[in-house]
Amino acid sequence: MPVVAIQTLDRRQVKACKTALEKSGHFDKLRGIEKDGNGFLIFTNKTGDYVDLKTIAITEFPELVDLKPSLEIMVVPDDKHKTVLDVRPSSNLKSAVRSVLESLIIPSLSTERLDQIIKRLPQRYYIYGQFLLLSSSSFESIPEWQSLAQDDLAFANKFYQLLVDRLKVTHIAQNAPIPDDDDNAMRKPTHLVCLYGDFGLDVSHASILAPSREHIARELWAATRQNNICQTWAPRYTMFSRGNIKEKARVLQFENVESKTVVDLYAGIGYFAFSYAKCGADLVLCWEINPWSVEGLLRGAKANKWNAQLVQHDEDWVIESKKDSAPKLVVFLEDNRYAISRIRTAEEAHDLKYNISHINMGLLPSSEQSWPIATELAVLSSEDNVALHVHSNVAHSDIDRWSRNTGLKLLHLISEFNPGSCVMPTHIEKIKSFAPGVMHICGDFLVKKM
Structure with missing residues (x-):
């Protein structure tokens, strides 16, 4: 059963929160307090599923009313502590x-x-x-x-x-920071310092862009489980961020995913795509340009016992018609700018309409380059309502303004394809601190079509 925790980024509030929860009998002494990125989680002894807790307010814990401005209530999966x-x-x-x-x-x-x-x-x-x-x-x-x-x-x-x-x-x-420059669009951890052990063949320009099977076979592959989902990656070629566990858990509780199609425009090793798959999506369409990330995604899918189909950029997408052998995830090793033509071609060739209900855009520091693609995909969907999940790094003081501006930009983009549609901001999730004064956030925007 998921547990309720109080999150704060203010170290000064931790003791006051703990003391207040102890006095009311709400503090969980077993789980206690955990560091969470640059913030802290103070665990309570209240449990429940996410649906029941969607409307929960700080008034559920009256002892914390005076601390409310710097606190946030969140739900933590019960298997998080196994991951830790x-x-x-x-x-x-x-x-x-x-x-x-x-x-x-x-x-x-x-x-x-x-x-x-x-x-x-x-x-x-x-x-x-x-x-x-x-x-x-x-x-x-x-x-x-x-x-x-x-x-x-x-x-x-x-x-x-x-x-x-x-x-x-x-x-x-x-470890070392991921280089953030125009030549590192694939987010490669090229500054990782290997201290001991055989990590594989030498890293080269060729091995990064088009690795041979020998390179892949001899490389060190790391693996872990988060939210009871296995993820696999090659540390020298792809990044893995533990701090995304909170957002992955949130995705697991999304509505209107079961039996639907989901699009992940920056799939990586399956960070969020796997959460949608576990949440019950019939099909997750993934785009990723890093071949090492794609290999990690395919290995992770296999470890989770999900069928996955790889489609290279220079080959046709062959759609499996048999229900029992149909893939759970289709992974396109190509730029996501081809997503529209891929889906249009598939729909025309097979006389079908994809019921896309969620579109994930997880690129940092900004996913804005994919917003035109996402809004057109929303129009192509057979669903009347499509949720867009927009990731970005935003200064604390600019989050509200970012939400308003992003909603207006998305509305402008979708109006080109479907006049009369509306875009509603529904939630801003503060995932983790990215730098002093800067948060990695995800903005949820609901597209309601005419």
Whole structure:
């Protein structure tokens, strides 16, 4: 059963919220408080499904009325805490590092230097199967560590050999920000630092754009489960954001998905496409330009026991007519600007009309380039009402204005195809902090056609 949590981005409100919930008997001592991106989740002992809680207001918790401006009520899936096991507390890493360094018996490593290394270690790290992912502030950025590595060129390798054994992993890498430039439209994690283990063949321009089967077969593939959905990716070629778990859970509760068609214009490794599939969509049409993301999506679909069909850009889309062998997901390895022609051609060739009820646009920092495609797809749908889910990075102070402007732009675009239609903003979801003062949000807009 999903549980209700109070979310706040204000650290100063955490204690006050916890104290108020404790006094009223609403605080869940077992789950307690969790860090959530740049904010916090304070768990209550109230449970219920999302539908019942759609109208829930802060007045359900009268003890929090005075704190209302900085709090938000949210529903957390009951299996979220199984997923959190991939995020290990810093104490585990610190204990393993201390044990390894002490076992190496390094004469120049004084107790003071050792303590400094331990103190500077990151607060969180991630283990995905056999893959340990460290934050960008890990070993290589610690002066005391750099000194040890300079004194002994074989030190780092000896250290990592012992660390993988302590943490029961086989590969270690250090994270880095995704380059945000015009040459990285595929959102490749090209700054990832591989510290230990065989990650595969050398990365090259050719392997990025058109990987061979050998490249794919020999690459390290990581996997994890969120909301009881398996996701798979190649860490050197595709990104994985744990912070999207909240939005993935929200998608699982969307209405008007079951037995419908959903379009995901930026599918990636199946971040949101898989949630729509699990939610009951008959068909999820996915567009993605990164071949490594597509491979991860196909592997993830197989792990979740969903049929998936790959359609390359230079081949026709062959539609399976047999119900029992029809794909749950169709993945087009091409630019989403071909989505309109793909669907029009399919409808004309097979005399059908797709009942598209949701269109997802998950590109950051802005998905605006796909808005004309989404609005035309909404008109092509056999559904009278189509929900558009628009992702963007927006300054906190601009969110309301962004919502109004986006609604007006979408209305202008759809009026070209279906005059008289209206576009209604229905919800703004604040997914996670992207940078100081900037939120990754998703705006829901309902297209009502004439």
